[in-house]
Amino acid sequence: MSRKSYPGEQVTVSFDGDLCRHAGRCVxxxxxxxxxxxxxxxxxxxxxxxxxxxxxxxxxxxALRIEPRS
Ligand code: SF4
Incomplete structure (x- = not known):
């Protein structure tokens, strides 16, 4: 598993590079x-x-996911 979290004030986004299809849609x-x-x-x-x-x-x-607040 290579999921990494990117915490923000309002939402935390996580990303797993093994799943990413590199379509660049998010960018x-x-x-x-x-x-x-x-x-x-x-x-x-x-x-x-x-x-x-x-x-x-x-x-x-x-690959991208919104993480629940802990
Ligand atoms: S939207 Fe972004 S994270 Fe999701 S598969 Fe495409 S490039 Fe990867």
């Missing part, structure tokens, strides 16, 4: 949050939480 859809040229490449607070949740929901592979 194209919400580039302020998902930018593979940057580290960390996911900044969950860079857009409104609803937009982040919606974009994660469009990931075709299940």
């Amino acid at each position: 194209a859809g919400l580039p302020e949050v998902f930018d593979t040229g940057r580290r960390p490449w996911i900044l969950p607070d860079a857009a409104e939480a609803g937009a982040v949740i919606a974009q994660v929901g469009r990931c075709p592979s299940g």
